[in-house]
Amino acid sequence: MNANVTSNQSTSPATLTCAELLIRLLRDTYGVSTLFGIPGVHTVELYRGLEGSDVQHITPRHEQGAGFMADGYARASGKPGVCLIITGPGMTNMATAMGQALADSIPMLVISSVNRRDTLGMGQGRLHELPSQQQMISGVARFSHTLLDANTLPEVLARAFAIFNGARPGPVHIEIPIDLFNAPVDAPSSWQAPTLYRAAPDPDGLAEAARLLKAAKQPLVLLGGGCVSAPKAARALVEQLDAPTVTTINAKGLLGREHPLDLGANVALPAVRELAANADVILAVGTELGETDYDVVFDGGFLLNGTLIRIDLDPEQLVRNQRVTLGLVGDAGRSLELLLGHFPDSLQRQGAKRTASALSALNLVKDPAFSDFVPLYTTLAEHLPDAILVGDSTAPVYAGNHLVSQPAPRRYFNASTGYGTLGYGLPAALGAQLGRPDLPVVALVGDGGVMFTLSELATAVEERLPIVIVLWHNAGYEEIRRYMDANGVARLGVDIQAPNFLTLAEGFGCSGVMVGSPSELSRALTKRDPHRPVLIEIDAAAWQKNLIETGDNNEK
Structure with a gap:
């Protein structure tokens, strides 16, 4: 994959400050057009560099919100999300968002200030001082670097984007001491970014993988979020293999909507588990094989008994979670394209029939765990068929992980996987x-x-972002209530007091409406202003009562 970024070749002065050079490199070399951050006394010089730069600056209401915004930006656009964060509390607030991005391999660049070089580690009680900010944050970053010489900034930024474009992505942290922001630096001789191509797997290994797959009687394919850049190759390969295919939560839409070989993210459910256990050859590409994708019931019941072929950009990942027979190191998209070349003719192994049989056995729309949410997603698909669905850890999302089928990748993601914030x-x-x-x-x-990030409604209104916020109100932490009940633990701390969300929405300048049935949801979506955010609060008790009374989970 060619990761080159077209540069802006505008002229620049021969000497810049470190802060000015940073913004110029981000914009002209790496094509960054949007930054997320909250100005602080330690970062004001960065904003001098931003003035007149044509880079959009978004001000969230909390640093954690900045990180989550950068994460969502990266997942939806395929480009790294970039944040400007202050020293100390800004970075401790940011750490949770970086943990989520690290767990899901999301490219995020976090640029922070840090105290003056001569005070680092001295414990003098300086403003925003930590014993070692770099050491603290390195656990949620692919790497964390303290800039000690302003002239090394271009090389450090190049390392960050090399991670994003050529390795397993994730958050990268670069901290700049406040005494370096105004340090003079020479402009680079060229603003052009290097051209990087991602790694391709060994040809002999690909040939052996193809041999094993051709000999398979009951193959299975597992596609993870690492494949989202190559939907055409993924779809073509599974069709040539005629193999039932699991697309994980972060890979939803990879095969298109309702593809006859797509098992969705249902591999933790009995019928798909049985299919996986009986598969004689399994091809797993760009997936961790982690429990939040393959064992969401947390009973250790996901078993692969056949020959396992794994392809991943990270060699360590090849030997985690399941016993691998053949491991290939390479970019998922490039690997899918090259492997496809070994299958000029389509194999016939009743893949669609096996897929349909498993899904029929699951009967998701009638499953009591999911049926309340079937009309929710039916209504959303009717009114917003091309929408990106972004979820928190909440009941509709847990159901949507199983129910939702999307027309393209990068249109369904949430925080119920991996870190689970x-x-x-x-x-x-x-x-x-x-x-x-x-x-x-x-x-x-x-x-x-x-309630963790409700203040970001202000950002939505300020930026006039016309998102639809569907708020499932079930009066507390329902998932934890059920866990407590199942384990004989008294319900403590889960029946929490909620505010009047519609009043709060109005206070932020956001329109809001309460609904209690699919038909009311449909009307709210029809009447919404497409140029401003809207909060649609669903009264869970009223919704469930309506479904019982109508007896129709497909009411619109």
Whole structure:
């Protein structure tokens, strides 16, 4: 994959400050057009560099919101999300968002200030001082670097974008001491970014993988979020293999909507588990094989007994979670394209029949765990068929992970996988809308989790981002209530007091409406102003009562 970024060749002075050079490199060399950050006394010089730069600056209401926005921006657009964060509390606030991005391999560049070089590690009680900010944040970053010489900034930024474009992505942190922001530096001789091509797997290994797949009687394909840049190759390969295919939560839409070989993200459910256990050859590409994709019931029941072929950009990942027979190191998209070349003719192994049989056995629309949400997603698909759905950890999202089928990748993601933080859905949806202004965006949140980042409604209104916020109000932390009940633990701390969300929405300048049935949801979507955000609060009790009374989970 050619990761070259077209540069802006505008002229520049021979000498710049470090802060000015940073903004110029981001804009002209790496094509960054949007930054997320909250100005602070330690970062004001960065804003001098931003003035007149044509780079859009978004001001969230909390640094964690900035990180979640950058995450959503990256997932929706495919470009790194970039944040400017202050020393100390800004970075501790940012750490949770970086943890979520690290867990899901999301490219995020976090540029922070840090105290003067001569005070680092001295413990003198300086403003925003930490014993070692770099050491603290390195655990949630692909790497964390302290800039000690302003002239090394171009090389350090190049390292960051090399991670994003050529390795397993994730957050990268660069901290700049406040005494370096005004340090003079020479402009580079060229603003052109290097051209990088991602790694391709060994040809002999690909040939052996093809041999194993051709000999398979009951193959299975597992596609993860690492494949989202290559939907055409992924779809063509599974069709040539005629193999049932699991697309994980972060890979939804990779095969298109309702593809006859797509098992969705249902591999933790009995019928798909049985299919996986009986598969004689399994091809897993760009996936961790982690429990939040393959064992969401957390009972260790996901078993692969056949020959396992894994392809991943990270060699360590090849030997995690399952016993591998053949491991190939390479970019998922390039690997899919090259492997496809070994299958000029389509194999016939009743893949569509095996897929349909498993899905029929699951009967998801009638499953009590999911049926309440079938009309929710049916209604959203009717009114917003191309929408990006961005979720928090909340009941509709847990169901949507199984129910939703999308027309393309990068249109369904949430915080229920990997790190599993709360408060993600609303700010990540704002980032997604900024990254893909051509598509509608829906935030799926709960009354508990949304309180973590509800202040970002102000950002949505300020930036006039027309997202639809669907708030499932079930009066507390329902998922934890059920876990407590199942384990004989008294319900403590889960029946929380909720505010009047419609009043709060109005106070932020956001329109809001309460609904209690699919038909009311349909009317709210029809009447919404497409140029401003809207909060649609669903009374969960009224919704469920309506479904019982109508007996129709497909009411619109």
